[in-house]
Amino acid sequence: MDDRRFHPESLMMSYGYKPELSEGAVKCPIFQTSTFVFKSAEEGKAFFQVAYGQREKRPNEELGLIYSRLNNPDLQILEERLCLWDEADECAVFESGMSAISTVMLEFLRPGDVLLYSKPVYGGTDHFINKVLPEYGIVGLGFTSDQEAEEILAMVDTLNLREKVKMVYVETPANPTNALFDLEACKFVADTLTTAEKDVVVVVDNTYMGPLWQHPLKHGADLVVYSATKYIGGHSDLIAGAVLGGSKYMKRVRTLRTFLGNMAGPWTGWLLMRSLETLKVRMNKQAENAVKVANFLESHPKVEKVYYLGFIPEGTRQYEIYQKQLSCAGAMLSFDIVGGEAEAFKFLNSLKLMKLAVSLGSTESLAEHPATMTHSDVSPKDREEIHISEKLVRLSIGVEHFDDIIWDISQALDQI
Structure with a gap:
């Protein structure tokens, strides 16, 4: 075998694991133990020193x-x-x-x-x-x-x-x-x-x-x-x-x-x-879906503004940073809904496929209201300064079919 340097996604199934130390198991077992046996007192001393x-x-x-x-x-x-x-x-x-x-x-x-x-x-x-x-x-x-x-x-x-x-x-x-x-x-x-x-x-x-x-x-x-x-x-x-x-x-x-x-x-x-093992596959699919969701929201009459990295205007300082530091626009986006808290809540309560929950980055698409949920403890002054308003909704885009995600967002916006 040559000395090929494999990509990280190729190494996620095997790197650092020796099957011969675990009865040949192809996957690393769960080592559900609190303590480990030393072969000798001298070995225990050496381990503790390090x-x-x-x-x-x-x-x-x-x-x-x-x-x-x-x-x-x-x-x-x-x-x-x-x-x-x-x-x-x-x-x-x-x-x-x-x-x-x-x-x-x-x-x-x-x-x-x-x-x-x-x-x-x-x-x-x-x-x-x-x-x-x-x-x-x-x-x-x-x-x-x-x-x-x-x-x-x-x-x-x-x-x-x-x-x-x-x-x-x-x-x-x-x-x-x-x-x-x-x-x-x-x-x-x-x-x-x-x-x-x-x-x-x-x-x-x-x-x-x-x-x-x-x-x-x-x-x-x-x-x-x-x-x-x-x-x-x-x-x-x-x-x-x-x-x-x-x-x-x-x-x-x-x-x-x-x-x-x-x-x-x-x-x-x-x-x-x-x-x-599936991190790259999942994340790439989420990013592909996010592009389509962002484009839908950008043209919707009940959406004031979409906060999505793929929409940063060229020639701006933010765009320069994006080009320098990131390889993708990601799968997270937020948008200002026309109205305020009441309209945002109506949208969130009308979702059928997406889950109304905090957290992000999971296989299922999630939606939440930062001003009253994840960022509710941020001072009102800071929330105003950094644009976390009552009309802001945050979406974490999952791996579902993009048509279904967009349909769900569309029908929820129609309820407002």
């Missing part, structure tokens, strides 16, 4: 299994496969997207620090930044997609916060408006604020694009976070999160995960491995 950072792993040394809070075959193989998509050094999988996000923030921020973050972000992230972190003396300072790097830096200087910024946290495309943020500009901000005494870490929530359509590590991000519940899981049957990046920062993330104990279990790991 696990607790008392020494580095020796060349060609095989890391052994200790306890499922530290490592488990289902988790380990899953993490190795996830690294292939983003070309990351390491990956850590968590019990939820919020546990991944909160662990990263708690590891790299301390009382008195400032977190620069893009607006809008997912409602749970917004709550953690603006309601939880202030309890620990950590302040969030938001910026929008309209602000250039120089404007962000000027805002930091005006508030005399240059020495306190420790992280730039970016969600792009933004949930639920699809606003794009220039990751290279965010990296420039972080590098400008970095000193000999402190690193400023760039963290990117890539959930909207999944591991397929955008790779933030290639554009300056230090860490990428996912709600793996979404496209990675893709079937609305699990909750999980993931963090990926270079070993320099991932070692710290993994260490805190070990002692917070918020890693995913073997059953979740096994389900995610199953989902990775």
